[in-house]
Amino acid sequence: MGVLVLCVALAACSPGDEPSPGAEQGLLxxxxxxxxxxxxxxxxxxxxLQEMLASRLGRPVEVIVTTNYAATVEALGNGSVDIAYLGGLTFVRAHNAFGAVPLVQRDIDRAFHSAFIARRESGIDGxxxxxxxxxxxxDVNSTSGHLMPRFELDEAGVGETLGPARNTGSHPATAAAVASGACDAGVLDETVWAKLVADGAIDPxxxxxxxxxxxxxDYVWAARPGVPAADRESFSRALLELRRGRDDAVLDVLRGDRYVRANAGDYAAVEATARKLKLL
Incomplete structure (x- = not known):
């Protein structure tokens, strides 16, 4: 499992350390x-985000960004991580495989969108x-970057007429590929698109x-079944209590304004779509 690990003083680990389950008592x-x-x-x-969680939970926290979507599901399933930030498709995989428990999500995740992009000079208007x-x-396992847009293209009768298609591995990589002309068009998470434009990484x-x-x-925070209910609730409350005007810096990192409780049943359509496309 490839990982990029963040460490702060509360996490009591050294730069470059890889996760080892149970290495520290109380480490989340x-x-x-x-x-x-x-x-x-x-x-x-x-x-x-890591510093906020460590402070509000009163315990050491380590944030691990995996190198691909499948690795996050693997890490949650084998206990390398306790709680994970997943997309809709990766949550369905984790829920079906080992009973991952949905916790919270941004309010926008209940009705999320993919943004289809192209260079203005391309002549692509629809x-x-x-x-x-x-x-x-x-990523092939991305809900907004592959699954749902692929289904929408098929439903529109466009899927089979596409030229060469490839997976870039991430939303920013897709935007960069379109901007550079490596791809005529691309599709990505609407909030990542907005952030890339706001940060000046892409010229609209x-x-x-x-x-x-x-x-x-789409996105949801989920826990492995073995995480105690009290720990699941304290983590959930930490995000549910975030407010604009007080926690702007963290909310900007999370690309959202407000958190709500999540329900596994909300992902039935994502699961059905994945089965139609033989991604489950």
């Missing part, structure tokens, strides 16, 4: 899919314009959204 290990990319910079961006054009998706005068997907349930 948090796994995260690399939705913002599997880079050290992306991992370091989660430092505020899904019908994708025939014969190259397409970039994110050069690359723009030409289609927004139908809504679907």
């Amino acid at each position: 290990r948090i796994g995260m899919i690399p939705d913002a990319g599997a880079t050290q910079a992306a991992a370091d961006d989660k430092r505020l 899904l019908d314009d994708l025939a014969g054009r190259s397409m970039c998706f994110g 005068q050069e690359v723009a959204v030409f289609h927004t997907s139908a809504p679907f349930a």
Whole structure:
């Protein structure tokens, strides 16, 4: 399992240390899919989250960003992490495989969207314009970067007419591939797109959204079944109590404004879609 590990004083670990279950009494290990990319910079961006959790939970916390989506599911299943940040598809995999327990999610995750993007000069203004054009998706296990947009393309009768398609591995990589001309079009998480534009990583005068997907349930924080109910609740409360105007820095890292309770039943449509596309 490839990982990028964040360590702060409360986590009592050294830079570069890899996770070892049970190494410290009371250490809570948090796994995260690399939705913002599997880079050290992306991992370091989660430092505020780690520090907030350690402070509010009153215990050492270690945030682990895995190098791909499947590795996060594996880590939660084998006990390398206690709680994980998953996408809709990876949650369904974890829930079906070993009973991962849904905890909380951002309010926007109940009706999330994928953003289809292309260079303005490409002549791509809608899904019908994708025939014969190259397409970039994110990680093959990404809900917003692959599963749901792939299904929407098929439903629109466009899927079989696409030109060369490939998986870039992450949402930022998809945006970069489109911006550079490596792909004619791409699709990614709407909140990652907004952050890339806000941070100046992508010029919206050069690359723009030409289609927004139908809504679907996406990201969720989930615990492995062996995590005590009290620990699951304290973690959930830490996120449920985040407020704009007081916790802006952490909420910006999480790309959200408010957290709500999550329910496994909300992912029935994601599961059905994955089965149709033979991704489950």
